[in-house]
Amino acid sequence: MSHTFHISKSHRHLKWDNSLQPIATVPSGSTLTFDLLDGGHNQFTATSTTASITTFDFSLADPAHGPIFIETAEPGDVLKIEFLSLKTASYGWTSIFPGSVGFGLLHDEFPDPMLKIWDLESHREEGYTVFKEGIHIPINPFLGVVGVAREQEGEWSTIPPYETGGNIDCKHVTVGSILYLPVKVRGALFSCGDGHAAQGDGEVCGAAIETPMEVTVRLSVVKGMKWVESPHYVTSQQHTANLVRGGAKGEYASLGIDADLREASRKALRGLINWLVAEKGLTREESYILCSVAADLKIVEAVDMPHFGVACSLPLGVFVGPPYI
Incomplete structure (x- = not known):
């Protein structure tokens, strides 16, 4: 029942x-x-x-x-x-x-x-x-x-x-x-x-x-x-x-490389924020928020010690109109 x-x-x-x-x-x-x-x-x-x-x-x-x-x-x-x-x-x-x-x-x-x-x-x-x-x-x-x-x-x-x-x-x-x-x-x-x-x-x-x-x-x-x-x-x-459709236009990603996994993540995120500011004209605060709701942190390398590789990737499909495309 x-x-x-x-x-x-x-x-x-x-x-x-x-x-x-x-x-x-x-x-x-x-x-x-x-x-x-x-x-x-x-x-x-x-x-x-x-x-x-x-x-x-x-x-x-x-x-x-x-x-x-x-x-x-x-x-x-x-x-x-x-x-x-x-x-x-x-x-x-x-x-x-x-x-x-x-x-x-x-x-x-x-x-x-x-x-x-x-x-x-x-x-x-x-x-x-x-x-x-x-x-x-x-x-x-x-x-x-x-x-x-x-x-x-x-x-x-x-x-x-x-x-x-x-x-x-x-x-x-x-x-x-x-x-x-x-x-x-x-x-x-x-x-x-x-x-x-x-x-x-x-x-x-x-x-x-x-x-x-x-x-x-x-x-x-x-x-x-x-x-x-x-x-x-x-x-x-x-x-x-939905994930496939959302990434249909590809992704832009920044890689962070460091012996500390958290610091590698910080470097990757920092790089993506810098790209959004330089190429898309967003403020740093807007970029930080956009990354939090739409970008993915991914461990792309974890065996070649002493360094980890972390990507922070943003689906380009979020950009749907000018001035961003």
Whole structure:
């Protein structure tokens, strides 16, 4: 028998903690709908401006909605999460927080705050949002936070990812995708949140297109998948087709080479920003935000020590009109 449950935005927590009381107990195979706050706890609205950043409370960031107790889930099992529907709000936001906050891959090079509000409604049917005239960003909704409780006791921040999921920020786990998480406690204690309308691999400025979201998932307990010791996922055919279509015009990429993987990533990102400023006429802040929502960090070389090679690549398909083409 199919079961459907609804979880409101009021049922949220800011720490992973296996002692939290579940807000619902559901059988394996149940479908759940969630009304989610955005990753900033809805502190920004469609009318917010850069001045709003000064009052942002980081202690409220990345709320997770739940937890959900799934019957028959035991340590050693795997929780299968099927993403059935992901609908963004009519607006989203991307921010550059001041360099002193220490948020973002190049936070020390961007001392000034910036907040961009995105219109996610006007071109919803066409599947994109406008960065600025001549630059379109494909909308590809997904959840940044998807996880189950850790086996370790105590409170654990919702901001980093863990082997049990959490803030994995993986843009490939979208509608039609399946995510597998290792169960560490009885009932699994599933939670989710942090809706994104679009993001590049790396989320380099510290924010994607953050948005409240309506979500439908199916949760099923799977026995015997002993190889799943961290998040594993299967993408949908549609997502793969979207990636191919989005890169149909090719990519421009900058390579970062360094013995430190993070520094190689910083060099790659810095190079792509420099190209956007020099060749496309964007400001450094605009370039940083564009990279965060549309460019991908890729490890292209990891065996020829002592150096790593990291590419920061931007699909040229985001440029749709003058003065950018």
